[in-house]
Amino acid sequence: MPNTPLNPDxxxxxxxxxxxxxNPESWAHSWEELDPEEREEEWVKPARTVATAYLAVAQPVVNSVEELDALPVGSVFMDSDKDWAYQIISNGEPGREGRVIVGAGLEEDFGADELVFPLTVLRRPEVPGA
Known part of the structure; x- marks a missing residue:
């Protein structure tokens, strides 16, 4: 999925x-009666945050470090050249920053900033409650 803006409608x-x-029908104000700034700040902005977070983990293609960071531990993905597969094995270790990502058959760890995007998600473990 391309990294495009979300549909405002x-x-x-x-x-x-x-x-x-x-806010059931007995609520004092209908949606149309709300101040446009209040609608944006209190309702549309949170909807945008939730939709963005959902898409970051649901989409089969990851286009940024932020989207990669939203994937759960155990996720497997392929680089843009389609010649290496990687797995997120932890959210970090004492004395290290960020996630630990290993390449299949390699002994070294990779930082998200070392990967070439877009990445294709091959496996995403089930997340309880998702």
Whole structure:
């Protein structure tokens, strides 16, 4: 999936659905009556955050270090040249920063900044509650 901006109409639809779910018909203000700035700050912005987080782990292609960081430990992915597979084996160790990523058949660790994007996700372990 390309790293493109989220559809603003879809975000507003998600935000409105959340608002209406949390505020039954007896609520004092309908969605249309809300101040546009309040709608954006209180409802659309959180919907954007949730959608971005979901897509970062759901999409089969990772386009940035931030998206890679959202993948769970155990995820396996292939580099853009499709000649090496890597696995995230931990979220970090004492005295090390960040995640530990190993290449299949290699003895060394890789930092996310050493990888060439986009990466193709081959396996993502099941995440309880997801």
């Amino acid at each position: 879809a975000l507003e639809t998600a935000a409105r659905a959340t608002y209406e779910m949390r």
